[in-house]
Amino acid sequence: LMSTLDLYLNFILGMLSRYSRNDPERTLVIDVMAKGFSVAKCVAELLEGGYETEAFSTWRTLHENECILHILVKYGEPAIRSYLRHIQYGIAFRVGLGSKEATDEMFVEIKDKMHAVGLKSKDTKRFIEYGWLLAVPGVMDTPNFKFNFRDGVESVANLTHYSKVYEMSSEIAHSSPLLIY
Secondary structure, three states, X not given: OHHHHHHHHHHHHHHHOOOOOOOHHHHHHHHHHHHHHHHHHHHHHHHHOOOHHXXXXXXXXXXXXXXXXXXXXXXXXXXXXXXXXXXXXXXXXXXXXXXXXXXXXXXXXXXXXXXXXXXXXXXXXXXXHHHHHHHOOOXXXXXXXXXXXXXXXXXXOOOHHHHHHHHHHHHHHOOOHHHHO
């Protein structure tokens, strides 16, 4: 079973290596796919090595990647543009842009967009990470929508049937008793 999975993952990763990469404006979907399959290979290697709890907590990252990819592919260019813009917001938030003026200008844009959807300053980090979902038509009308993974990305991707498994993998990632037992 594992050798078949390894064969498939190696084949897909080999095929993906033929595409241009690391140019988000042009290659975002390929980059997200490649990262997903790379993480899947890591999960398989962890399982093969007997590291089942580590594989399970790493699966969490794979699921997050899967949900993002699903939304980017389903909603296409508007979602991709929004996701790329939020990457820039993240850079401004974490390390700043080339100049203080550029960073300040970016934060004015962020605050304006947050204000338009009723978010406060305390929600800045969540908006930066999940605000790209606003590119999905009707997302704000979705029942229980929130700017987070579970009620945002996972729900919009329509992959909530993994919610309980995701919750368990999160407990392992945060060193709960599930990590030990």
